[in-house]
C-alpha cells in the first residue's frame with residue numbers, strides 16, 4: 055500500500071471550539087452515487103417513531119463534563135438511520151466475520167446483524183466468513199438467514215469461529231471483490247480493527263463501493279473512546295462465581311487464602327469491577343498499578359496483617375499484573391501468539407507459589423491457599439440480558455451506518471449515545487484503568503489494600519494526560535438508544 059493512500063482523519067472545526075472527528079463516506083472517493091429513500095420509513099415498527107431518522111448534523115460529544123466557557127471539544131457523528139440510503143435492498147451483499155479471542159455476545163451481534171439487515175432493510179444475501187480473517191481466503195462461507203441464527207445468542211463462542219493471525223490484506227480484498235460483497239461487518243478487538251483499517255484503505259484504493267464496518271469487541275474493555283465493550287458486564291458477573299468460591303474456601307479454614315486470576319492483558323477493568331461488585335475481595339492487583347512483595351507496604355506484609363485480623367483473605371489478580379516481577383524471577387520469555395500479541399507469564403501460579411513459600415519459610419505461618427483460574431470460563435459463556443440489548447444496538451447502529459454510505463468506521467456508545475468513530479481513534483490508544491482516577495480510589499477504599507505506589511509514582515501519574523476511566527465513572531452512560 056502506498057503511503058499516500060493512508061486514511062487521513064477528517065477533522066472539521068466549527069465555532070466555539072466544536073470539532074467533528076468524522077468518518078469516511080463513499081462520496082469521498084466515488085462520484086455521482088445515487089441514493090434511495092430509506093425503506094424503514096414504510097416499516098410498521100419504525101414508521102411510528104417520532105424523529106426516527108437521525109439528522110445529518112447530529113453529533114455526540116466525547117467530553118460530557120465541561121466547564122463554563124470551555125471549548126465544546128471533539129464530537130463524533132451520531133449513529134442511526136438516515137433518510138436516504140446508498141444501497142437498494144436487493145443490491146446488498148453483506149458478510150460478517152469474527153476475529154481474535156472469544157467474548158460473550160459475539161453470537162448476539164451476528165444474530166442481530168442478520169436480523170437487522172433482513173427485517174429492517176430487506177437484505178437476504180448475507181454470508182458468514184468462517185474462522186476469522188483467514189476465512190476470507192482459506193475457509194468456507196455459510197449463508198446466514200434469520201432462521202439460521204434464531205437462537206444462537208443463547209450459546210457462548212461464535213458460530214462463525216475465530217482466529218488470530220492470518221491477515222493477508224490483498225487476499226481478503228480480492229475475496230471481497232470476487233464474491234461481490236459490498237458490506238463487510240468485522241467484529242473484533244484492537245488487532246481486528248487495525249486489520250479493518252487496512253482492508254478499508256485497500257478497498258478505497260481500488261475505488262470499490264464496499265462499506266467496511268468495525269464492531270469493537272474485547273472482554274478486557276480496553277477499547278478507547280467507547281463507554282464499555284460488549285461482554286464485559288457478563289464477564290464481571292461470571293467472575294463473581296469464582297470469587298464467591300474463593301471466599302467460601304478461604305473462610306472455611308484457618309488462615310485461608312483464595313487467589314482468583316481474571317482476564318486483563320494490559321488493563322485491569324474486569325478485576326477492578328469484579329472486586330468492587332463482590333465486596334469479599336481483600337486485594338486486587340492490576341497491570342496499571344505495579345506492586346511489590348517484600349518489605350514495608352508490600353503485599354506479604356498486607357496479607358499477614360489481614361490474616362491476623364480476619365483469618366482469611368481473597369486476592370484477585372488480573373493476568374497482566376506483576377509481569378515485570380515475574381520476568382525478574384524467571385528467565386524472561388518473549389513468546390508471541392499468531393497475531394503478534396505477547397504471551398504472558400502465569401501470574402496466578404507464580405503469585406500463589408510465592409505466597410506459599412513466603413509464609414512457610416519466613417513467617418512460619420500455616421496458610422491454606424486455593425488458586426482458582428476461571429479465565430476462559432468468564433469469556434466462553436453466552437452474554438447476559440444487558441449485554442444482549444447492548445449488542446442489538448451495536449449491530450443496528452452498524453447496519454444504519456453502512457446503509458447510509460459511511461465506511462471505515464467503528465460503532466459504539468460515547469456517553470450513552472451510539473456514534474460512528476474513525477478506526478484510528480480506537481486503535482491509536484488503549485483504554486486503561488487510571489490509578490489517579492476516582493474509580494481506583496473507590497476500589498482502594500473498599501478493599502482497604504495498600505496502593506503500593508510510591509508518592510513519586512502517584513505524582514507522576516497525575517501529571518500524565520489521561521482520560522478518566524470510562525464505564526460508570528465520569529460519564530453518564532445509560533446505554534440508551536441510537
Ligand SMILES: Nc1ncnc2c1ncn2[C@@H]1O[C@H](COP(=O)(O)OP(=O)(O)OP(=O)(O)O)[C@@H](O)[C@H]1O
Nearest residue numbers: 154155218219220221242243244245246248249393
Ligand atoms: N496491525 C494489524 N494489521 C492487520 N491485521 C492485524 C493487525 N493486528 C492484528 N491483526 C489481525 O487481526 C486479527 C485479530 O487480532 P488479535 O488476535 O490481536 O485479536 P484482537 O482483535 O485484538 O482481539 P482480542 O481482544 O481478543 O485481543 C488477526 O487475524 C490478526 O492477524
Ligand SMILES: O=P(O)(O)OC[C@H]1O[C@](O)(CO)[C@@H](O)[C@@H]1O
Nearest residue numbers: 155156272273274317318319391
Ligand atoms: O488464549 P487467547 O485466545 O489467546 O486469549 C487470551 C487473551 O485474550 C483476551 O481475552 C483479550 O481478548 C486477553 O484478556 C487474554 O490475554
Ligand SMILES: [Mg+2]
Nearest residue numbers: 154243244245
Ligand atoms: Mg487485542
